[in-house]
Amino acid sequence: MSDELKRGLEGVLVAESELSHVDGEVGTLVYRGYDIEELARDASYEEVLYLLWYGSLPTREELESFATSLADERDVDEDVLATVRTLADAGERPMAALRTATSMLSAYDDGAEVEGREGTLEQGARITAKIPTVLAAFERARQGQPPIDPDPELSHAGNFLYMLTGVEPDEVSEETFDEALTLHADHGLNASTFTAMVIGSTMADVYSGVTGGIGALSGSLHGGANQDVMELLYEIHESDKDPVEWVKDAREAGRRVPGFGHRVYKVKDPRARILQERLRDLAAASGDDTWLQYTTAIEEYLTEEGLVEKGIAPNVDFYSGSVYDSMGIPMDLYTPIFAMSRVGGWVAHVAEYQADNRLIRPRARYTGPDSAEFVPIDER
Ligand code: ACO
Numbered sequence: 001m002s003d004e005l006k007r008g009l010e011g012v013l014v015a016e017s018e019l020s021h022v023d024g025e026v027g028t029l030v031y032r033g034y035d036i037e038e039l040a041r042d043a044s045y046e047e048v049l050y051l052l053w054y055g056s057l058p059t060r061e062e063l064e065s066f067a068t069s070l071a072d073e074r075d076v077d078e079d080v081l082a083t084v085r086t087l088a089d090a091g092e093r094p095m096a097a098l099r100t101a102t103s104m105l106s107a108y109d110d111g112a113e114v115e116g117r118e119g120t121l122e123q124g125a126r127i128t129a130k131i132p133t134v135l136a137a138f139e140r141a142r143q144g145q146p147p148i149d150p151d152p153e154l155s156h157a158g159n160f161l162y163m164l165t166g167v168e169p170d171e172v173s174e175e176t177f178d179e180a181l182t183l184h185a186d187h188g189l190n191a192s193t194f195t196a197m198v199i200g201s202t203m204a205d206v207y208s209g210v211t212g213g214i215g216a217l218s219g220s221l222h223g224g225a226n227q228d229v230m231e232l233l234y235e236i237h238e239s240d241k242d243p244v245e246w247v248k249d250a251r252e253a254g255r256r257v258p259g260f261g262h263r264v265y266k267v268k269d270p271r272a273r274i275l276q277e278r279l280r281d282l283a284a285a286s287g288d289d290t291w292l293q294y295t296t297a298i299e300e301y302l303t304e305e306g307l308v309e310k311g312i313a314p315n316v317d318f319y320s321g322s323v324y325d326s327m328g329i330p331m332d333l334y335t336p337i338f339a340m341s342r343v344g345g346w347v348a349h350v351a352e353y354q355a356d357n358r359l360i361r362p363r364a365r366y367t368g369p370d371s372a373e374f375v376p377i378d379e380r
Pocket of ligand 1: 220221222223225255256257258259260261262263264312315316317
């Protein structure tokens with residue numbers, strides 16, 4: 001047994017997986033061998049889910065049947081919606097509300113019809129279908145509005161945008177949002193996926209895995225960074241400072257730039273490249289290129305400064321926030337939207353891992369005293 005300590009499990013191989021591969025040196029991401037750029041451009045989120053869950057790209061008939069079965073699961077029990085309203089009234093943060101509601105969904109799931117991998121995927125599909133409904137209902141409740149029923153005729157992406165506002169999204173918004181869902185669907189053994197796997201490795205149910213994944217994703221070193229980036233951009237905007245000056249000051253004060261750096265990527269994240277292009281399209285369509293100007297200026301400055309060369313390059317979160325903001329989505333929904341997509345990866349990894357399960361149980365190097373003399377409480 002090796003006693004080498006790997007803080008943060010950096011670089012440690014803990015499992016085999018066919019699902020996705022990140023080449024952090026070159027800056028590529030594939031899902032089951034398919035390049036993320038091609039999938040984002042040419043496949044829908046539903047197609048990507050099918051690929052991750054069932055191992056191959058669907059035929060048209062397979063996709064239609066899969067998408068219909070997913071759409072049929074979008075309704076959420078009234079008790080869960082009532083809890084969502086209670087959480088919104090109490091001022092709960094969206095990721096925490098989503099975590100609570102996702103856990104509660106299991107009370108209204110009669111269990112999978114089959115056991116094993118197929119059962120995990122069956123329940124995982126229900127969770128994946130219902131999370132957008134929960135999230136949109138939460139946002140509506142915060143606005144003092146009743147929830148909007150899901151529309152089974154709309155795509156996963158289009159239906160979520162529709163449930164937020166009651167207005168069917170235009171084609172550009174729906175496609176951009178669908179692309180963002182595809183880009184976030186899976187990413188190797190990131191912290192939230194690993195959390196879901198650890199939970200799954202105890203043979204706990206997939207609701208537990210997804211609930212744990214949401215908790216892990218909420219942190220600012222992981223999914224929470226997309227909101228941090230947008231807050232930074234607004235802070236710069238409201239301070240009337242030049243974005244480069246602002247970042248210089250922040251760096252001098254020892255602050256990290258959110259949306260930069262990644263445990264695996266040592267070059268620009270391919271998802272950031274794609275989202276930057278979408279931001280360009282949205283800016284051209286709206287005529288407002290403020291966020292594009294700010295983000296580009298910051299990236300250029302940090303490149304000149306040598307940060308990017310040191311391997312601290314833009315990650316997916318650097319551009320996703322401004323894309324969502326350009327679509328009118330509230331800032332604190334960005335991380336829950338990330339969860340709404342990544343749930344596909346969590347479910348896929350739990351199903352894959354449990355099929356050849358080994359309880360995940362690492363060790364810590366003990367640094368406490370060898371022995372201590374116990375003193376009864378009244379004598380301390
Ligand atoms: N800005 C400035 N310096 C940075 C940044 C940054 N965003 N990220 C890392 N560094 C520096 C660190 O200060 C450290 O420098 P040092 O060696 O001189 O002390 C060095 O790079 C290595 O940093 P670590 O924290 O050890 O790298 P790690 O692999 O643990 O961190 C992480 C990865 C957590 C993502 C980090 O880059 C970070 O905090 N980024 C900002 C938050 C962020 O964008 N998170 C989203 C990640 S993508 C995702 O989860 C979807």
